[in-house]
Amino acid sequence: MKRNPTRTEIETIAQTWSEHCKHKTFNSPVELSLIKNGKRKIIRFKNLFKETIVYATEKLNKKYCLSVFKDNAGIIEFDKNYGLCFKVETHNHPSAIEPYGGAETGVGGVIRDILGVGLGAKPILNTDNFCFAYPNKKYNLKKSFLTPHKIVNGVVEGVRDYGNKVGIPTVCGSVSFDDCYFYNPLVYVGCVGIIPKDCIEKKVEPGSFVFVIGGLTGKDGIGGATFSSADITEDTSSSHVQIGNAIVEKKVIDVILEARDEKLYTAITDCGAGGFSSAVGELAKDCGVCVNLEKVLLKDKEIKPWQIWLSESQERMVLVVPPKNIDRLIEICKKNDCNYYIIGEFTNDGKLTVKYNNYTVCDIDMEFLHKGIIKIKRKAIYKYPSMKNSFKKIKKSDIYDRFKSVISDLNVASKRWIIEQYDHEVIGQSVLKPFCSKNQSVPTDACVIWPSQCIGDFNLEKGFAVSHGINPRIAKISPYDMAFYCIDEAVRNIICVGADIKRAAMLDNFCSANPNKKTIMGEFVMAALGARDLAIKYSIPFISGKDSFYNQTRIGRKEYSIPTTLLISMIAPIENVRKIITSDFKSENNPIYVIGRFLKGLGGSIYSYIFEKRNNFITSIDVSQNLKVYERVKKAMDLGYIISAHDVSDGGFVCAISEMSFGGIGFNVKIDDIVKKYNVSDIEVLFGECGSKIIVEVDKNFQKDFENLFKGIPFVKIGYTIKDRIVFNDIFDVSIEEVRDLWELKGLKH
């Protein structure tokens, strides 16, 4: 090019090549130095993403994966006519400085991702996962930053107001509290959609119109994509954050689904980061496009052409519409009170041409825009941690007091104060909601959706489950193990409700700090390797994911970084939703078992966070047998042996089994056999979070059959269900109500 680029061109390239849109860090070549016992080993990657996450998926090559890594979301098969799309996004940077708006637009954005998959999926389920600092704790805080309390409330209200108004149930998620998210909270928002299988392919033909529906365009959120890839400092302005309007989004959904079923457009995408520049640029990648910016409907007249082109105003979707369908589409928009504007035409000249009142403001070759990106070679260092498993022995009589602290820690305690603010019932399809049992007091491991309303088949037996795994505390100790723990937890969650892991798929969402620092890049690489290795061992592919770097805050000279945090979101079909298993104990006098090995170490547990801050000892999950164990659990469920199941996670065994009793059926158990069998201490049994454990209640009539089925698999019979009480033999004996009140944080105000 023999001229200087225009502002619009520079900005277009900056947005298209930004970390947020291209994930250039994850896709870059990396050299990792691995240091173990003073020895150094070098591992080189040509493209980290392709050699970890994509590698696992390609190696597994599952037939039920219909679309992976290429569209707005991954798609797996649901049944012979429908596919399920799943996407999880992060909205961390906006939520740190403007929690309500940040969370709201995060939800709006991920819903539009689902609307923009293939020819548009119907969004039917929202998920949300947060990492915050403790809102009930005093921190030494710089004045210009929001307190965790304000961030928590703002984010929850944002997700609530947007999700509820747009009419999509928020049924599953998680909230983790840890001091390391003090300056940089993490906000993951996800959406699942259902799509007819014949609507998966997009087609863009020259001569079709660039048809925009939904919100007007203004100056809000200009440069959001580039901002998301930078430090937060005291001077960061909240004008980078967009403003959401759920009702406009609802109109957009109504229009799209009606127009899709009439086949009025041939391709669609959302206007996310980078605004029109990314959306239109992406659609026209293989042909070319000519856009006239003066045709854009504006909400702000004082706006420059490049700002129109880049604006991230919310609730806009771009449709590719053949000329013959324009009139009908306009009719549908009008009926739904939805704004629309035609801003250009697709061409076949391979160029991105943008004009404003006939004056050309941008003229770039598509080839250069999409393939010209320069890759930076990155260096990474990872040193294996030295771990210590020291903890004080405590008297049996003191255990109950410690248990009280652990079960009312916000990580373990009931999330009712958040969950009940979300509409988890809309659409009338939520079979398993955040709480189960008749009194809605027992937390569930995964949500189960029965999409009969959307499919219109009320004899439908099939459904699907969604679960999560996240572990900030292990993230701080060993990122490789964290990935194992996250995937394993998501798998156990989904197994516990009776879903089919042979047809499961998962999403990886990494959050990390500054990748220019070798140690941080080292953490990130280790987490990605862990994710790859366990995905292959468990035979569960990744179908979509996202990474968010630069989650760090600079205050003067000090930089506060988050540990590399991985969220695993898992989706799996269920053959018969009437046969799912829930986590509440069902009736008295049934035997209770723990399946899976108890492992040494209190590292990463809530107990050690409160009482043994220096204990960082974790034992890696023994995965060699796990897959077999999980398949056996599923079989025992199908045969009717197992009638309730719950996985052990935050708070350890003692908290997990207590949760199962909150529906009203208690238990009487002793832990001596576990201590003996696995050679672990009583504190590790009760509060340790290492290992893959599932607690099950077995129908007393099938006790023998159950034990026969589990021959050769580690399990211990620990006791039986009783009326009204929580009894740990020799340790404590209390009423269910007392423990439930602690867990429900009764008497505490938020």
Added chain:
Amino acid sequence: MGIKRPKALILRASGTNCDLETKNAFDIVGFHSEIVHINEFISRKKSILDYDAIAIPGGFSYGDDISAGKIFAIRIKSLKEDFKKFIEDKRPLIGICNGFQVLVKTGFLPEDPSYRQRATLYLNDCGHFVCKWVKMRINKKSKCIWTQKIDCDFYLPVAHGEGKFIAPKNILDYISKNNMDAIKYIENPNGSINDIAGITNEYGNVLGLMPHPERAFFGILKPGFYDKKYYIGYEFFRNARDYLRF
């Protein structure tokens, strides 16, 4: 009347979001139902009088700006004459959640001859949106056609931020004296006066309620499971069909 396959209208506006499950509920009990945007009636392309029953479903019509259901109510009032005729014809009309808020704000419930608003649904006592299944019961003396033959206590999900029914004393007296308080909470989730969950009109063909019968239509959706195919929500819709058939 004896209509074999009655026609139901699911009246939606921008922001309505329970239209699909409400339509399905009507269809399963034997209606032929259609989801139609209010714009089609205001532009006179269609008439509400062509339907045998109307449902105003839940959601956040027009974002619940000003107050919940207010804008939708104002738009409905431009069809006041048609609605008046529809109600006087004793055809079944139900407003669920946002639909109830709309019926109250149009002055259709509690019934007022000149359609003045006589009550309101105010912000929940807890100050925010609440979603959970709560226990409630039918006022058996009520003439409401939607709630006939339902006798045991049951659970329905509520999901609203503005669901606390309040009204002046004379209106509350009028409601209770005529047994128009068709559904009452046993576990009151929002601070509603006299535990009112839903009210009907004098004849009983119009019902407005905060809880969602369409979300409690299938047994499988009830927490703790209910092993029959249909749960209590089914009976509301079946009652409307039976009323029109016989």
